[in-house]
Amino acid sequence: MNEISAALVKELREETNVGMMECKRALIEAGGDKTRAIQILRERGLAVATKKAARAANNGVIAASVSQDGRVGVLLEVNCETDFVARNEIFRALVADLLRRALAAAGDLATEAADALRLAIQKTGENIVLRRHLRMDALESGRMAAYVHLGDKLGVLAELEASDAVAAAPSFADVARDVTLHLAACRPPYLRREDVPPEVIAAEKDIYAKQVTNKPPAIVEKIVQGKIEKYFSGVCLLEQPFVKDDKLSVGKWLEAKGRELGGPIGIRRYVIWTLGE
Secondary structure (H helix, E strand, C coil), rough: CCCCCHHHHHHHHHHCCCHHHHHHHHHHHHHCCCCHHCCCCCCCCHHHHHHHCCCCCCCCEEEEEEECCCCCCEEEEEEEEEEHHHCCCHHHHHHHHHHHHHHCCCCCHHHHCHHHHHHHHHHCCCEEEEEEEEEEECCEEEEEEEECCCCCCCCEEEEEEHHHHHHCCCCHHHHHHHHHHHHHHHHCCCCCCCCEEEEHHHHHHHHHHHHCCCCHHHHHHHHHHHHHHHHHHHHHHHHHHECEEEEEHHHHHHHHHHHCCCCCCCEEEEEECCCCC
């Protein structure tokens, strides 16, 4: 029998969507005959994933997890064809496995988990796709927090800033959870007003100015400025009314919590994902 080349194995893998080792075994069994190897894989139920990979995967879940030390957070979107499979134990086990892999290493998750995805496709009979994934490693004094809402249809990953002493306080976890709850409920596009692009502010001012007629320029400017301040309180996280106490902005609420816990608490960055967006 001729030696099985790596190129032939790769070619068979691309045609069948089956793992490299399974392809090599099939080629060895087929004596290097690729057509026969495909037949062998089909007989074993392995090549079936190829046709399913072309079907639309419009359901699924958003999943998130944070490492035990709070220094790493991951966010995933895994899609399947039906909501029935999205609630299936096999699918859920796959998602849990993907979260573990993503937390453990910062490599190419899609490549690393390709065989696990194919196996889940074979078991469920549906196309399953790792649509996107994000790993965030905390910077300096950062701590990660995650939350999934709306039946696993919306997920939040945020990095908070706090000293080790503050982060070790028992109630810090409650603060982190409340931040992610607010993000899920209000979905602010910006962290602070400095993050709003100048062209967006200019466009808003132009709209507000056109809403005011028959007023002196100084009055128009005052009205426009007032509307811009209200705009910032709607789109900037730190200026939004806190969802659990609308008498305080998120920024002021964080200041109060920082005083309680003995040190400042900040929000460095966050991501909000909605299934299928």
